Amino acid sequence: MTLYYSLVFLLLVFEMVVFMGLIVPLPYAVKRKLFAFISESPLIAKLQYGLKITFIFILILFIDSVNRVYRVQLEMAAYSKDTTGVGAAALGTERMEVQARKFYSQRNMYLCGFTLFLSLILNRTYIMILDVLRLEDRVKLLEGDKKAGGKDAARVAEAGSVGEIGRLRKELEAKDRDIETLKKQTEGLQREYHNLGDKVSGSDSAPKKDR
Template identity: 40%
Template structure:
């Protein structure tokens, strides 16, 4: 009963995690682990049996209520209620351990994903900064090249105009 109350009590996740970590890493518990693994098979069978009983008790209760048979005896009603309670309790007990393991795995995966995402994001940010710097450098080089080309075109036009004036040739062609 104490173990049942400890497992069912609403403990914070960290305390529950510490309790189960101790149980899973203790050398004494490790010796018993093999026997527990075998018992998990039986627990699975009991879980299926508990579900079957819960459904059967519920169906019997509904049939007794709707079938015209009234439950005149208080002991019969109490018996149905007790059977239903035991079936639901057994179902809950077999699920709670799986829930704790799932929560622990979720916390581990969340930490891994969070750490991996931070590392990946910093790498991506650095790569994007490098690409941005290279793109800005290309833009500067392109602007410089455009200015040089414009200056050279203006100089060629000036020189051609001077040459035409000196030789007396007339040309209205300009280099662009």
């Protein structure tokens, strides 16, 4: 195995280890701190950028290995037609060499293909775990746990926590009671105003009768 394919194999092993680390069950607090560090660390960001460039080269190797497998298949088809005649033994030796090249080409194709495929799985798994953590934060906040989450969680708490909704309902009921009290006071003031108006009109009409 050449050096660059050995590096691809090491990268494949590294991806397998990372994938196992992602799916290992951990406590919520530990997992949240771990993924917060991965998301915010500049070192991890540089590593991810380097891996993206590396995967581009692996994609080129994968395309080259597919091309080699296709050419070896054509050679195998040509040798299968020329197995009779005087040079059958020589053709048999050459065919073994072609089969060996076919084996190595297929091995390289599978190695690069699985490495690229696992990189896609890792990326999707990482995104799904982040989504699950956000949803768990939101659920905890809706249940009234103000300590869950960070800055984003604080915004969610202001908008939709059960404790916040209960407090708003109590304030609304208090406002309704205040409005009812104001209505009663207004009606009382209106009655008093009408009574006062009747008294004033009665006192104004009394001297006219005396005259």
